Amino acid sequence: xxxxxxxxxxxxxxxxxxxxxxxxxxxxxxxxxxxxxxxxxxxxxxxxxxxxxxxxxxxxxxxxxxxxxxxxxxxxxxxxxxxxxxxxxxxxxxxxxxxxxxxxxxxxxxxxxxxxxxxxxxxxxxxxxxxxxxxxxxxxxxxxxxxxxxxxxxxxxxxxxxxxxxxxxxxxxxxxxxxxxxxxxxxxxxxxxxxxxxxxxxxxxxxxxxxxxxxxxxxxxxxxxxxxxxxxxxxxxxxxxxxxxxxxxxxxxxxxxxxxxxxxxxxxxxxxxxxxxxxxxxxxxxxxxxxxxxxxxxxxxxxxxxxxxxxxxxxxxxxxxxxxxxxxxxxxxxxxxx
Numbered sequence: 001x002x003x004x005x006x007x008x009x010x011x012x013x014x015x016x017x018x019x020x021x022x023x024x025x026x027x028x029x030x031x032x033x034x035x036x037x038x039x040x041x042x043x044x045x046x047x048x049x050x051x052x053x054x055x056x057x058x059x060x061x062x063x064x065x066x067x068x069x070x071x072x073x074x075x076x077x078x079x080x081x082x083x084x085x086x087x088x089x090x091x092x093x094x095x096x097x098x099x100x101x102x103x104x105x106x107x108x109x110x111x112x113x114x115x116x117x118x119x120x121x122x123x124x125x126x127x128x129x130x131x132x133x134x135x136x137x138x139x140x141x142x143x144x145x146x147x148x149x150x151x152x153x154x155x156x157x158x159x160x161x162x163x164x165x166x167x168x169x170x171x172x173x174x175x176x177x178x179x180x181x182x183x184x185x186x187x188x189x190x191x192x193x194x195x196x197x198x199x200x201x202x203x204x205x206x207x208x209x210x211x212x213x214x215x216x217x218x219x220x221x222x223x224x225x226x227x228x229x230x231x232x233x234x235x236x237x238x239x240x241x242x243x244x245x246x247x248x249x250x251x252x253x254x255x256x257x258x259x260x261x262x263x264x265x266x267x268x269x270x271x272x273x274x275x276x277x278x279x280x281x282x283x284x285x286x287x288x289x290x291x292x293x294x295x296x297x298x299x300x301x302x303x304x305x306x307x308x309x310x311x312x313x314x315x316x317x318x319x320x321x322x323x324x325x326x327x328x329x330x331x332x333x334x335x336x337x338x
Contacts, residue, residue, distance in 0.1 A: 008201055008202070009252070009255045009261075009265060010201075010204075010248045010249075010251045010252045010255070011051055011054065011055065011201075011248070011268070012264070012265040012268035012269050013251040013252075013254050013255065013261065013264045013265060013268060014047065014051065014244070014247045014248055014251050014268070015048065015051055015267070015268030015269070015271045016263070016264030016265060016266070016267035016268035016271065017247065017251065017264060017268075018044040018045075018047045018048055018051075018268075018271065019044070019267050019268070019271040019274050019275060019311070020267065020308075021040065021041040021042075021043075021044035021047075022044045022045065022275060022278070023278060023304050023307045023308055023311070024037065024041045024304060025037075025041060025042060025044060026123065026278065026282050026307060027300050027301075027303045027304040027307055028295055028300055029300035029301050029303070029304045039220060039239075039243075040243070043239070043240050043243055045126055046187065046190055046237070046240035046244075047240060047243065047244045047247065048126075048271070049129075049130075049133070049187045049190040049191060049194070049240075050190045050191070050193055050194040050197070050240060050241065050244040051194060051244065052130065052133060052137075052190075052191060052194060053137070053190060053191035053192060053193065053194020053195045053197070053198075054194035054195070054197045054198050054201065055194075056137050056141070056191075056194070056195075057141060057194065057195040057197075057198035058198050058201075059072070060072075060137075060138065060141045061198065065138060065141060065142045065145070066138070066142070069138060072134075072138055073134075076134045079272065080116075080127070080130060080131060080134065080272065081116065081131075083272065083273050083276045083314075083318060084116065084118075084127055084276065085114070086276075086318065087276050087277075087279070087280050087314075088113050088114070090280050091113075091121055091280060091283060092105070092110075094280075094283060094284050094287055095120075095287070097287075098287035098288060100286075100287045102120075103120045116128055116131040117182075119178055121279070121283065122279070122282060122283045122286055123279045123282060123283075124279060125178065125181045125182050126275065127276070128182040129181075129182045129183075129184055129187070132182070132184040133184050133187070133191060136184060136191075137191065140152060140188075140191065140192065140195065141195070144192075144195055149192070149195055149196045149199070150196070152192045152195065153189070153192040153193060153195075153196055155188070155192070156188035156189040156190075156191065156192030156193070157189045157192075157238075159185040159186075159188040159189065160185070160186060160187065160188055160189035160190070160237060160238075161189075161234065162185075163183060163185055163186040164186070164233050164234055164237050165234075167180065167233065170183065189237075189238070189241065190240060190241065193241045193244075194244075197244075197245065197248075201248070204245065204248055204249050204252075205249065206249070208245060208249055209245075209246055209249040209250065211242075212242035212243070212245040212246040212249070213242075213246060215241075215242040216239055216242050216243060216246065218235075219235045219238055219239035219242070220235065220239060221235070222234060222235025223235035223236045223239065270312075270315045273311070273314055273315035273318060274308075274311030274312060274314070274315055275311065276311075276314060277310050277311035277312065277313060277314025277315060278307040278308070278310050278311035278314075280310070280314070281306065281307055281309075281310025281311070281314075282307060282310075285298075285303070285306075
């Protein structure tokens with residue numbers, strides 16, 4: 001079975017757009033009530049989760065289960081855990097330097113951080129969540145192979161809807177707020193929908209965009225409390241699915257735009273590293289200036305740029321270190337015996 005995976009530029013473009021949206025979430029440059037923020041920007045992380053399901057299904061489609069489990073986990077560990085481990089000492093140094101209130105350091109916390117349970121790390125919940133989904137996904141793929149993707153999507157929708165409906169209860173003991181936001185079943189619908197998109201990704205077009213836009217209309221209405229109040233959380237969560245599809249269609253024409261397309265593609269392909277870099281940058285500013293002091297004392301568009309530079313700098317530094325280690329390894333590798 002071939003391990004070659006077709007490359008769809010639209011996926012990278014949407015991931016690039018989504019990581020820029022993440023920066024705007026953390027900088028609050030648009031404001032919390034801006035329609036662009038409410039109906040696009042604030043959906044960035046769920047969009048990433050749909051694309052995670054899409055890319056992961058494309059990866060597994062060309063590899064046998066369970067034979068490829070080792071390659072799956074090795075690859076995801078290298079991509080997800082190594083940047084996380086590089087960030088953790090920086091976060092601990094920031095906490096020891098600034099001593100932010102409410103954070104209690106301990107050996108147990110260090111062990112949890114090393115395992116990916118990033119409690120206290122601001123915006124680190126996404127990393128804890130994605131680690132869970134990496135573990136779960138191969139078995140979702142195997143189940144879909146056995147019963148079909150539509151039953152898996154229906155089960156995922158049920159899981160997401162139940163978690164949304166029980167949000168207030170789940171935030172209480174024993175999960176707590178952090179335990180709830182990292183609860184992976186909240187986003188099983190997104191991952192399963194991404195799996196389904198893998199079958200359509202090469203055939204998305206105008207018809208898909210129209211259907212997605214039509215589905216968004218009632219979901220946005222639900223989010224606004226129209227016509228039934230109390231369903232806003234369901235509308236907000238479920239609109240992530242057609243919104244991602246619509247973005248994939250709309251982003252495709254951007255592939256030919258000079259400068260913009262390569263920049264978005266690079267951001268999309270480096271989005272996880274950029275996320276980790278902007279996360280530690282954001283934590284540093286929050287600890288140094290406090291909340292809401294950060295948003296009162298800085299120009300928020302300038303702060304968006306600072307977060308972007310922090311994310312890009314983290315990726316470049318990581319790539320330089322990897323290159324340096326590879327070079328050192330080559331120098332110290334014994335010469336072959338002739």
